[in-house]
Amino acid sequence: MDVHFSQEALKEINRIIAQYPKERKNSALLPVLHVVQKETEGWLSPETMDKVASILEIKPIEVYEVVTFYTMYFTKPVGKYVIEVCQTGPCMICGSDHIIKYLEDKLGIKVGETTPDNIFTLRAVECLGACGYAPMLQIGEQYYEHLTEEKLDQIIHELGSKHSDKY
Numbered sequence: 001m002d003v004h005f006s007q008e009a010l011k012e013i014n015r016i017i018a019q020y021p022k023e024r025k026n027s028a029l030l031p032v033l034h035v036v037q038k039e040t041e042g043w044l045s046p047e048t049m050d051k052v053a054s055i056l057e058i059k060p061i062e063v064y065e066v067v068t069f070y071t072m073y074f075t076k077p078v079g080k081y082v083i084e085v086c087q088t089g090p091c092m093i094c095g096s097d098h099i100i101k102y103l104e105d106k107l108g109i110k111v112g113e114t115t116p117d118n119i120f121t122l123r124a125v126e127c128l129g130a131c132g133y134a135p136m137l138q139i140g141e142q143y144y145e146h147l148t149e150e151k152l153d154q155i156i157h158e159l160g161s162k163h164s165d166k167y
């Protein structure tokens with residue numbers, strides 16, 4: 001399958017690549033993957049990763065290794081919003097188990113699943129570096145901290161209601 005990126009995405013990719021010495025083009029891999037993932041409905045197929053490899057003149061395996069190592073890249077389709085709840089020690093002590101259960105019940109899905117309308121994916125992840133604000137979660141580039149049931153209701157409503165009356 002042929003993969004095509006928009007002119008805008010290609011422009012951004014070239015801008016990123018230009019920040020590195022010509023012989024170190026591969027250093028642009030992480031930011032380029034972010035651009036591409038946004039471009040391809042939030043996840044990276046093998047064909048997309050191969051295309052990135054060819055743009056950066058590296059082997060496909062070098063892209064696969066990076067994509068499967070970092071949790072912010074997805075290799076399967078995900079919802080419009082990926083809710084990542086931190087479940088590491090400090091967040092766990094402050095109630096991350098309850099946060100996860102509350103979201104599972106509210107969204108009608110389990111951790112690792114996506115709502116049938118493809119709006120939310122729920123994940124449990126390790127420390128996101130905001131332990132002092134536990135319990136917390138991340139959606140895209142946004143952190144939500146000191147979570148309570150009321151805050152979770154607000155977050156789901158704020159994001160979900162843009163796409164469906166259900167929320």
Ligand code: FES
Pocket residue numbers: 086087088089090091092126127128129130131132134136
């Ligand atoms: S333990 Fe949750 S952010 Fe560090």
